[in-house]
Each structure stands twice: as structure tokens, then as C-alpha cells.
């Protein structure tokens with residue numbers, strides 16, 4: 234590169250940096266630029282932070298849930314961020330074998346910390362979150378152990394849980410097969426009782442019966458809870474869970490009759506490829522009778538089936554637990570993407586420069602705000618609905634332990650519906666954040682591509698999101714059909730006021746009129762009730778209800794979404810009725826709550842108008858109010874994302890750095906790419922030079 238080239242580069246570069254007031258010392262070094270390190274320690278977002286109209290430390294506590302929760306999470310975040318063993322920036326560049334080995338190393342290190350530091354279960358959960366690497370341990374702790382806890386007898390729990398909790402065995406959750414995932418009753422793996430030997434024979438009769446997808450199965454697990462058709466006396470008795478050992482506890486080799494391996498690479502680099510999702514086949518593998526999880530049904534020594542008082546739906550109980558954790562995780566993934574996009578939007582400037590003055594920060598464009606701020610508000614909304622769902626789940630768990638199963642259907646509907654709603658929105662939201670960051674959002678170093686790749690299967694695993702919404706629809710249709718004689722409770726209590734919700738129309742007359750929790754909740758209740766009742770009326774026209782349900786399923790899904798959005802909006806509003814200390818904290822959260830609700834109202838105004846609850850004028854007033862609310866969010870945007878208290882390690886993003894020192898770090902990172910190790914690329918002499926040197930007489934292009 235000649236001198237003019239260097240000078241062009243330096244000029245361009247310092248232009249890019251103009252609004253960070255950097256005193257860069259640029260000097261030619263090979264073909265790159267060496268950035269003097271004295272720029273570190275400067276906070277390029279400090280002006281933004283000064284704009285905050287609320288107490289950030291208090292907001293951190295409101296986000297965490299309590300001071301104790303904040304301190305605990307903060308301690309774990311720092312523990313991980315300061316431990317070089319948890320470095321993750323090279324992850325997208327590793328080959329699969331290296332990647333998995335690296336994950337096994339991190340899991341071992343994480344487990345050592347848990348043991349050495351005597352971490353509590355809550356601390357371990359935060360540790361896992363901040364390590365930020367899907368691993369077999371997720372399924373061991375998140376599904377294998379809960380399956381035994383929920384579906385095992387006291388004796389079985391006594392035998393298996395200590396082994397699992399000390400990690401002397403490693404387990405996974407082997408339900409899905411090559412041929413069936415959503416339709417659990419369609420699973421083909423068989424568990425046939427042999428009264429001669431008092432054993433079950435586990436068998437994979439067809440190719441499609443091969444277990445396919447279970448995380449941790451591919452390479453790590455020694456055991457699995459395997460879901461299979463129970464066959465006793467030649468008769469099928471439904472699908473049940475069985476604890477099956479797969480690998481030797483000495484040398485980890487597959488046991489006789491067990492074929493097991495990894496299903497191969499998945500979407501994206503790094504991302505979910507740290508997980509060994511597996512394939513498993515059984516060839517008449519025998520297990521003792523007492524390894525069938527027998528809380529729901531028991532098979533006696535004589536081959537009799539005994540049903541306990543526990544409903545058979547409890548076999549699906551582990552999924553209720555995990556769906557609840559997935560809702561909590563949605564707010565984490567969305568807030569992480571929003572934190573990156575918000576900080577970068579304040580650093581990034583485009584257009585609007587007058588007389589050589591600074592250009593406009595892209596966060597000041599109203600279009601940027603109308604895309605970004607609803608995502609920010611949704612992150613908070615999901616955080617609070619996740620907190621409520623955790624409470625609901627804990628309550629159900631305590632009731633189940635006392636053999637009270639009355640709230641299980643509602644817990645199922647809420648976990649299924651909210652899992653679907655929050656994961657679909659979060660997956661789309663992460664991609665929107667990537668676009669909000671322009672071209673740089675597409676760089677791996679923005680953190681967004683890997684976050685997206687790792688997150689999107691959440692729309693599929695633990696129940697496909699459409700299949701789950703259809704479960705909610707069944708619950709709603711049942712609630713509507715019982716209205717004449719059964720008082721709806723819990724999240725469907727509003728249906729008890731169905732007559733007035735069908736008749737009364739919205740009373741809002743001004744844009745300010747929308748700043749009223751009662752008006753907002755009534756709008757969402759009326760829309761949800763009207764959509765559910767309309768579906769009920771349509772269904773009544775069919776002689777065969779199942780045929781009607783199938784025919785109307787797209788409308789039923791929309792009614793379910795309306796119901797789930799009502800839950801999120803109401804739980805946000807209920808949260809604001811609590812005491813939330815700290816200057817300006819509650820007021821700022823109120824603004825976000827209205828942004829969330831009015832954004833949904835605007836986005837789904839077709840529903841509100843079609844059900845006749847709103848007039849076009851009222852819908853338009855809601856949109857006017859939304860614009861005003863965005864202006865109220867703007868000064869608080871940076872501090873609202875600071876309140877998530879994410880370390881730079883956890884964010885894993887140059888664009889989202891706390892200090893906003895984006896450009897020098899992007900520049901530096903580019904030069905660290907292995908492709909830049911040499912000036913002349915590998916393969917140049919074989920494949921490029923011959924083209925450059927060829928002497929074609931004619932070119933036909």
C-alpha cells in the first residue's frame with residue numbers, strides 16, 4: 234500500500250470516529266492500523282447515561298426481582314466473566330469436535346465450581362446462564378432429574394436422585410423420535426413386559442422409532458428417561474417413561490443392544506452445536522421392572538396394570554416445568570439482543586449533519602424507536618410474566634405433591650401458551666435487533682448471529698409453537714363451552730364477565746385516555762373473549778367437533794394468541810400495583826407497560842376493529858399515544874438496558890459494549906481473524922494466480 238493509500242485509510246477511519254472524540258494514534262503497521270490503547274476506560278455512552286430519569290440501581294433490583302436476587306445474579310455474572318476458562322469469543326470458529334470438547338471442559342469446570350464453592354441450586358442456575366453455552370448438563374438438570382422427581386415413586390426417587398444429583402450418572406430426556414415429536418401418543422419405541430424375568434424389553438421396531446434429537450444423548454449421557462409404548466400381555470397401555478442405562482459407567486461404551494450417536498451439525502456456527510443431540514436405537518434391551526417411572530401407573534410382578542389417583546397427564550409434567558423456564562429465558566435472550574441494539578443505536582450516526590456538525594444518532598430516528606422500543610418494553614413484560622409463571626408453577630408443584638391436581642390444566646395452558654408467545658416474539662425480536670444494527674449486526678462479533686442461531690429452536694423444542702397454541706385453544710374452547718354452569722377462574726376469570734365484554738365498547742376519547750390500566754385491560758379482555766366466543770360459535774356448527782377444530786385451527790391459534798397477550802399485559806399491570814421502590818422506577822416501568830400494550834393494540838388492530846370493540850378513531854388515538862410514549866422512553870433507553878446488569882462477557886458483543894467503544898474494537902477484532910494471519914491467502918497460488926495469469930483468447934461471458 235502506498236502512502237496515499239495509508240492516508241486515505243487514516244482519513245476515513247478518523248471520520249468514522251469523529252463523534253467518539255477519540256485521540257487515535259494511527260500509524261502504518263503492515264497493512265493494518267495500530268490503535269493506541271489509551272482510549273480504553275472512556276465511556277462513550279456517558280452523556281446518554283446522564284439523561285436517565287430514574288434510579289438505575291433501583292431498576293436493576295426491580296428487574297432482578299429483589300435485592301438478594303440481584304446480588305446473587307451479579308456475583309455469578311462476575312464469577313464467569315472473570316474466569317478465562319469461560320472464554321467464548323472463538324466458539325463460532327471451532328470445528329465440531331473441538332467445540333464439543335471445549336463444552337465438556339467448560340461443563341467440568343462449571344461443576345467443579347459448584348462443588349468447590351458449594352453453590353446453591355439458584356446460584357448454579359445463574360452460573361449456567363452466564364456461561365452461556367448449551368450443554369448436556371441442561372438436559373441432565375433440566376429434564377432428566379425433573380422427570381424422575383415428577384413421575385417417579387418415592388422409592389425410585391430415593392434410588393436415582395442422589396446418583397443424578399452427584400452426577401455419578403448423566404441423564405437425558407429421550408422422548409422425540411425420527412417419525413414423531415409433537416404427537417407423543419404416536420411414539421413407536423416399545424417397552425414390553427416379560428413376566429418370566431420381571432423385566433421390560435426396550436425395542437426400536439422401525440427406523441422411524443429411532444430416538445432423534447434428545448440433547449446430551451449423542452455423546453455424554455450414561456442414562457436416559459426413555460418414553461415408550463407400554464405393552465403388557467400383548468396389549469398397549471399408553472406411553473410411559475423408563476430409566477434406561479445406555480453406556481458403561483467404566484469406559485462409556487454403549488451397552489449391548491444399544492446403538493447411540495450424535496445426529497450431526499445444526500444451524501449456525503458455534504450456537505447449538507455445543508449440544509450433542511443424539512440418535513438412539515434399542516435391540517431388545519432388557520431393564521428391571523422397577524425402572525418404569527411408576528407414579529402414574531404401576532406394573533405389578535404378575536403383570537397387572539394399576540392406576541394411581543394421579544392423572545395420566547402428569548407424564549407430560551416435565552414439559553410443564555421446562556416450558557416455564559423457557560419463558561423466563563425468553564426475557565433474557567430478548568433483553569440481551571435489545572441491550573446490544575440500543576447501545577449501538579446510540580453510538581451509530583447516519584445523516585443529518587449540518588455545517589460539519591455531528592450526524593444524527595440512529596436511535597433518534599422515529600422509525601428506529603418504533604422498532605426498538607417495543608422490543609425493550611417486551612423484554613420487561615416477559616420478565617414480569619416469567620416471574621408470575623414461576624410462582625404459578627411453584628404453586629402447582631406444591632399442590633401436585635399434595636395430590637391436588639385441580640390447577641394442572643391451567644398450568645398446562647399457561648406454560649404452553651406463554652412459551653409459544655414469548656419464544657416466537659423473541660426469535661423475531663433478535664433478528665429485528667440484527668437489522669437495527671445495520672451491516673455490523675451481521676458480523677459474528679456483534680453477538681447477534683450466534684444468539685439468533687442458538688435461540689430459534691426454542692420455537693420448536695419443548696413443543697412446536699403452533700401445536701402448543703392449539704393446546705391453549707382446546708382449553709379456551711372448553712372454558713367457553715362450560716360458561717353456563719362453571720365459573721371460570723385464574724387466567725380465564727374474565728370469561729365470567731363475557732356478557733358485558735361482548736356488549737360494552739371502548740370508552741376512550743383522547744390519546745391520554747389510553748393511559749389508563751382499566752381501559753387497556755378491558756380492551757384486551759374484550760378482544761380475547763370475543764375471539765374465543767366467536768370460535769365457539771363457529772365450532773358449534775360442526776357435527777363432529779374434531780373436524781370443526783381442525784377446520785378452524787388457524788382462527789383458534791389467533792384466539793389463543795389474544796388470550797396469551799392479555800395474560801402478559803395484565804401481569805405487567807399487576808406488577809405495577811406492587812410497591813416498586815426507587816426514584817422514577819415505577820413511572821418508567823409504567824411507560825414501558827403502556828408501550829407494550831399499545832404496540833400490541835396497534836399491531837393487532839385488525840382484531841380489535843373486527844371484533845367491534847374499538848372504532849378506527851380509537852385505534853388511531855392509541856397510535857398517537859404510542860408515539861408520545863416513545864419520546865418518553867428515549868432519554869431512558871440506555872439506562873433501561875444497563876438495568877439488565879449484563880457483563881460484556883455475557884453480551885458477547887462489540888456493538889453492545891458497556892463503554893460504547895465500538896469502532897476501534899471492531900477494527901481490532903477484524904485483524905484477529907485467522908484469515909488475516911497472512912497477507913496472501915492459502916490457496917492463492919493454486920486457485921487464484923492461475924486465473925490471473927491465464928491467457929484466454931476470447932471470453933464468452
Ligand SMILES: CCCCCCCC/C=C\CCCCCCCCCCCCCCCC(=O)SCCNC(=O)CCNC(=O)[C@H](O)C(C)(C)COP(=O)(O)OP(=O)(O)OC[C@H]1O[C@@H](n2cnc3c(N)ncnc32)[C@H](O)[C@@H]1OP(=O)(O)O
Pocket residue numbers: 336339340341343344357358360361364366367368370371372374375376406408409414415416417418448546547549550552553555558641642645693694695696697700704707
Ligand atoms: C457448559 C455449561 C456448564 C454448566 C454447568 C452447570 C451445571 C448446571 C447445574 C444446574 C443448572 C440447572 C439447569 C436447569 C436448566 C433448565 C433448562 C432446560 C433447557 C432445556 C432445553 C430444552 C430442550 C428441549 C427438550 C425437548 O424438546 S423434550 C420434547 C418435548 N416434546 C414436546 O413438547 C411434545 C409436544 N407434544 C405434546 O406435548 C403432546 O403430545 C400434546 C401436543 C399435548 C398432545 O398430546 P395428547 O395427544 O396426549 O393430547 P391431547 O389429547 O391433546 O391432550 C390430552 C389431555 O392432556 C392435557 N395435556 C396435554 N399436555 C399436558 C401437559 N403437559 N400437562 C398437563 N396436561 C396436559 C390436555 O390438555 C388434554 O386435557 P383434557 O382435559 O382436554 O383431556
Ligand SMILES: Cc1cc2nc3c(=O)[nH]c(=O)nc-3n(C[C@H](O)[C@H](O)[C@H](O)COP(=O)(O)OP(=O)(O)OC[C@H]3O[C@@H](n4cnc5c(N)ncnc54)[C@H](O)[C@@H]3O)c2cc1C
Pocket residue numbers: 372406407408409412413414415416445446447448505510690693694695696697698699700703
Ligand atoms: C435443538 C433441539 C433440541 C431438542 N431436544 C430434545 C430433547 O432433549 N429431547 C426430546 O425428546 N426432544 C428434543 N427435541 C425435539 C423437539 O421436542 C421436537 O422437535 C418438537 O417437539 C417438535 O416436534 P416435531 O419435530 O415432530 O415437529 P412436527 O410436529 O413434525 O412439526 C412440523 C410442522 O407441522 C406442524 N404440525 C404438527 N402437528 C400439527 C397439528 N396437530 N396441527 C397443526 N400443525 C401441526 C408444526 O406446526 C410444524 O409446522 C429437540 C429439538 C430441537 C430442534
